[in-house]
Amino acid sequence: MNTLNAVTTxxxxxxxxxxxxxxxxxxxxxxxxxxxxxxGAIFWQDQDCISVKTAGADMLVWKHAIAFIQPRS
Amino acid sequence: MNTLNAVTTxxxxxxxxxxxxxxxxxxxxxxxxxxxxxxGAIFWQDQDCISVKTAGADMLVWKHAIAFIQPRS
Amino acid sequence: MNTLNAVTTxxxxxxxxxxxxxxxxxxxxxxxxxxxxxxGAIFWQDQDCISVKTAGADMLVWKHAIAFIQPRS
Amino acid sequence: MNTLNAVTTxxxxxxxxxxxxxxxxxxxxxxxxxxxxxxGAIFWQDQDCISVKTAGADMLVWKHAIAFIQPRS
Amino acid sequence: MNTLNAVTTxxxxxxxxxxxxxxxxxxxxxxxxxxxxxxGAIFWQDQDCISVKTAGADMLVWKHAIAFIQPRS
Amino acid sequence: MNTLNAVTTxxxxxxxxxxxxxxxxxxxxxxxxxxxxxxGAIFWQDQDCISVKTAGADMLVWKHAIAFIQPRS
Incomplete structure (x- = not known):
C-alpha cells in the first residue's frame, strides 16, 4: 500500500x-x-485546527500541537 | 463535511x-x-500571529506557539 | 549514495x-x-500521521510529534 | 476585518x-x-529572526522560538 | 562564503x-x-529522517527532532 | 526599514x-x-544547519533547534 503523497488531500x-x-x-x-x-469529541477539522467538544467550552486546538488522538477505551 | 483544503483560506x-x-x-x-x-480577548489575527488584549499590555502571540484557545467558562 | 531530494517521495x-x-x-x-x-505495530502511514495498533485502542500519531521509531528488541 | 492571507507580507x-x-x-x-x-528593544526583523538589544550583547533570536512579545509595563 | 540557498540540495x-x-x-x-x-553511527539519511545504528536495534530518527550531531570524542 | 521578504535570501x-x-x-x-x-564559534551555515567549533568536536546544529545566538561578553 502506497498512501504517501506529497500533499495531504x-x-x-x-x-x-x-x-x-x-x-x-x-x-x-x-x-x-x-x-x-x-x-472530548471532535466536532470539525480544517487544515490548521480541530474543534473539540469538551465538558467545558469547545476548544480550538492547533494540529501542530497534537501528539496523538486515541478513542477512549 | 469536507473542510480540508491544501491551503488555509x-x-x-x-x-x-x-x-x-x-x-x-x-x-x-x-x-x-x-x-x-x-x-484576554483576541484583537486581531493574521497568518503568523494573534494580538491578545490582556489586563497588562497587549501581547503579540505567535500562532506556532499556541496549543489551544478556549472561551472562558 | 545520494538519497536527499527536495521532496519526500x-x-x-x-x-x-x-x-x-x-x-x-x-x-x-x-x-x-x-x-x-x-x-505497538504501525498499521499505515500517510503524509501527516501514522496509525499505531497498541494493546488499547489504535492511536493516530502525528509525524511532527515523533522523535524516533525503533524495533523492539 | 479579514487580515488572513496565505502569505505573510x-x-x-x-x-x-x-x-x-x-x-x-x-x-x-x-x-x-x-x-x-x-x-530589550527590537532592533530589526527579517523573515527568520529578530535582533534584540539587551543590557548585554545583542541577541539574534529565531522567530520559530518566540512564544510572544509584550511591551514592558 | 555564501552557502545559503533557498532550497537544501x-x-x-x-x-x-x-x-x-x-x-x-x-x-x-x-x-x-x-x-x-x-x-551510534549514521547509516543513511533522506529528506525527513536519518537511520542510526546503535548497540540495540537501528533507530529511524526524524530530522525535525534533532538538536545537534557531534562526533564522539 | 522593510526587511521582510517572503523568502530568506x-x-x-x-x-x-x-x-x-x-x-x-x-x-x-x-x-x-x-x-x-x-x-563556540560558528564555522559555516547553510539553509538547515550551522557548524559550531567547540572545545570538543565540531557540532552540526539544526537551525530549527536554535532559540538564539549571542556574542559572549
Whole structure:
C-alpha cells in the first residue's frame, strides 16, 4: 500500500480517520505536546485546527500541537 | 463535511471561529506550548500571529506557539 | 549514495523503511517529543500521521510529534 | 476585518506591529519556547529572526522560538 | 562564503557533512529535542529522517527532532 | 526599514549577521530549544544547519533547534 503523497488531500487515510471520529462523535483523548490530554469529541477539522467538544467550552486546538488522538477505551 | 483544503483560506472554519472570537470580544484562555495560559480577548489575527488584549499590555502571540484557545467558562 | 531530494517521495528510504515495518507488523517503540513511548505495530502511514495498533485502542500519531521509531528488541 | 492571507507580507498586522516596536525602540519582553524571557528593544526583523538589544550583547533570536512579545509595563 | 540557498540540495554543506559521517561510519552523539542522546553511527539519511545504528536495534530518527550531531570524542 | 521578504535570501539581515559571526570567528553562546547552551564559534551555515567549533568536536546544529545566538561578553 502506497498512501504517501506529497500533499495531504481529503482522501488521505488520516483525514478519513478524523472524518470517521467526527461522524461517529467518538469520545477521544487528544494528547498535546504540552503534555495535556483533552477529553472530548471532535466536532470539525480544517487544515490548521480541530474543534473539540469538551465538558467545558469547545476548544480550538492547533494540529501542530497534537501528539496523538486515541478513542477512549 | 469536507473542510480540508491544501491551503488555509479566509473561509476555513478555524479562521471563521477566530473571527467570531474577535467580533464578540470573547474572554478566552490561550494555552501556549510553553505551558503558559494567557487570559484576554483576541484583537486581531493574521497568518503568523494573534494580538491578545490582556489586563497588562497587549501581547503579540505567535500562532506556532499556541496549543489551544478556549472561551472562558 | 545520494538519497536527499527536495521532496519526500514514496521511494525515500524512510518511507520504504516504514512500509517494511507495516508489512512485517513489527513490534516497535515510537518515542514522542512529549517524552511518551508508544508500544505497538504501525498499521499505515500517510503524509501527516501514522496509525499505531497498541494493546488499547489504535492511536493516530502525528509525524511532527515523533522523535524516533525503533524495533523492539 | 479579514487580515488572513496565505502569505505573510510587509503589510500584515503582525509585521506592522513589529515595525512599530522597532521604530519606537519600545522596551519589550520576548518570551521564548525555552521558557526564557528576554528583556530589550527590537532592533530589526527579517523573515527568520529578530535582533534584540539587551543590557548585554545583542541577541539574534529565531522567530520559530518566540512564544510572544509584550511591551514592558 | 555564501552557502545559503533557498532550497537544501545534495551539495549543501550540512548534507555533505552528514554524507561524510555516513561514509566514515563515525561514532556520533545525536542529541534530540526530547533531551535524549543517541549514541551510534549514521547509516543513511533522506529528506525527513536519518537511520542510526546503535548497540540495540537501528533507530529511524526524524530530522525535525534533532538538536545537534557531534562526533564522539 | 522593510526587511521582510517572503523568502530568506543571502541578503537577509539575519544571514548577513551570521556571515559576520563566521568571518570574525566570534565566540558565541548558542541557546537551544533543549535548554542547552553551546559555546563556540560558528564555522559555516547553510539553509538547515550551522557548524559550531567547540572545545570538543565540531557540532552540526539544526537551525530549527536554535532559540538564539549571542556574542559572549
Amino acid at each position: 481529503a482522501e488521505s487515510p488520516s483525514v478519513r480517520q478524523m472524518q470517521g471520529f467526527i461522524r461517529e462523535k467518538l469520545a477521544v483523548d487528544v494528547k498535546l505536546l504540552t503534555g495535556d490530554t483533552i477529553q | 479566509a473561509e476555513s472554519p478555524s479562521v471563521r471561529q477566530m473571527q467570531g472570537f474577535i467580533r464578540e470580544k470573547l474572554a478566552v484562555d490561550v494555552k501556549l506550548l510553553t505551558g503558559d495560559t494567557i487570559q | 514514496a521511494e525515500s528510504p524512510s518511507v520504504r523503511q516504514m512500509q517494511g515495518f507495516i508489512r512485517e507488523k513489527l513490534a516497535v517503540d515510537v518515542k514522542l517529543l512529549t517524552g511518551d513511548t508508544i508500544q | 510587509a503589510e500584515s498586522p503582525s509585521v506592522r506591529q513589529m515595525q512599530g516596536f522597532i521604530r519606537e525602540k519600545l522596551a519589550v519582553d520576548v518570551k521564548l519556547l525555552t521558557g526564557d524571557t528576554i528583556q | 545534495a551539495e549543501s554543506p550540512s548534507v555533505r557533512q552528514m554524507q561524510g559521517f555516513i561514509r566514515e561510519k563515525l561514532a556520533v552523539d545525536v542529541k534530540l529535542l526530547t533531551g535524549d542522546t543517541i549514541q | 543571502a541578503e537577509s539581515p539575519s544571514v548577513r549577521q551570521m556571515q559576520g559571526f563566521i568571518r570574525e570567528k566570534l565566540a558565541v553562546d548558542v541557546k537551544l530549544l533543549t535548554g542547552d547552551t553551546i559555546q
